[in-house]
Amino acid sequence: MATFIIEGGHRLSGEITPQGAKNEALQVICATLLTDEEVCIKNIPDILDVNNLIHLLQEMGVKVTRHEKGNFTFQASDIDLKYLHSPEFLDECSRLRGSVLLIGPMIARFGRAVISKPGGDKIGRRRLDTHFYGIRKLGGTFSYDEEKGIFQVTAEQLRGTYMLLDEASVTGTANIIMSAVLAKGTTTIYNAACEPYIQQLCHLLNAMGAKISGIASNLLTIVGVDKLHGATHRILPDMIEIGSFIGMAAMTGNGLTVKNVSYRNLGIIPDSFMRLGIHIERRGDDLYIPRQDIYEIENFIDGSFMTLSDAPWPGLTPDLLSILIVVATQARGSVLFHQKMFESRLFFIDKLIDMGAQIILCDPHRAVVVGHSNQIRLRARRMVSPDIRAGIAMLIAAMSAEGISRIENVEQIDRGYECIEERLNALGAKIRREL
Secondary structure, rough: EEEEEOOOOOEEEEOOOOOHHHHHHHHHHHHHHHHHOEEEEEOOOOHHHHHHHHHHHHHOOEEEEEEEEEEEEEOOEEEOOOHHHOHHHHHHOOHHHHHHHHHHHHHHHHHHHHHHEOOOOOOOOOOOOHHHHHHHHOOOEEEOOOOEEEEEEOHHHHHHHHHOOOOOHHHHHHHHHHHOOEEOEEEEEEOOOOOHHHHHHHHHHHHHHOOEOOOOEEEEEOOOOOOOOOOOEOOOHHHHHHHHHOOOHHHEEEEEEEEOOHHHHOHHHHHHHHHHHOOEEHHHEEEEOOOOOOOOOOOOOOOOEEEEEEEEOOOOOOHHHHHHHHHHHOOOEEEEEOOOOOOOOOOHHHHHHHHOEEEEEEEOEEEEEEEOOOOOOOOOEEEEOOOHHHHHHHHHHHOOOOOOOEEEEEEEHOOOOOHHHHHHHHHOOOOOEEO
């Protein structure tokens, strides 16, 4: 396992450009399986999860051409369906959460899909019921081999239907959309996820010849077509990385500009940081975060205690709660964080407490942070990254801490952040990777 050695106390300044959105990349890359023609995707992030997915598609028979940094062409004209039953394929699926997104395009185009129970972050139970509910409604059937952890999905002909999803699952909605675009008839999805990632997937599919309306709402209508064709698509900047940079700038910045953020797709992310007292200036499509010596947590209008909680889009994405918690440790005031969607995502907080943060972990879903008002610095510690977002939160804490910290298992951070130590060192950080 690789380790980061972080010398805290160095302030960041300058400009940084966010990578392409990881979650969007996983969806649109899988969507290339829906046609035998070339699909060009630009601004693909060079990160572990995405690279593993691209490698998996290549092993399936997809022709992948890299033109320049971040720009690829995919052509799924010769898929090896026998490979889907191989131990190698199933092993790769088990280590990649994004492999679940193969189900929709494979069942739509080939009538069958096989994947092992997907891996990913250890943040609690992440059920797949919504995926299979939607595909069943379209006419698919599935079986699960509990001993081997293998899902098999089959369908002779998918047919459009009405469905009301039990939860606005992002990957579940993506799989159902990709299943429905080639189904016979019209599919209506109510309580669909409507994150920018889903909007972008729909825009790509429409460019490929699909007929999807209601984009950006939670009510999607999909008129099935017989065939999709090639297209070109550009991935949005990663909103989670943008939020991470805002958090770094608040804790350790000396004036930092985040470039080309696609502001209209950030939703309430900037407002959530501003509720913690962080000053953010919008400059065109850039964000400038000046040095924050003191930032004070707001109260609600009636004077009551500030609470920040995650919610389906356009609510606050759960992926940023870890960063917001770290930022709150140095604010003036107190705030309650309510993580509703994953029961294990707050367990990294004990590492922050070890560093001197004043946090009360009320239960697996709620934590109260009492800020230090930048009067007491966090202490350097040795830590292990349990998942992508907790890992980057630990990195931010270590960058602001007094002394030298170690973060082990940084491959978790590599899954979501491209060359992170090199990019931060260019801004003034002191981070060294040890293998």
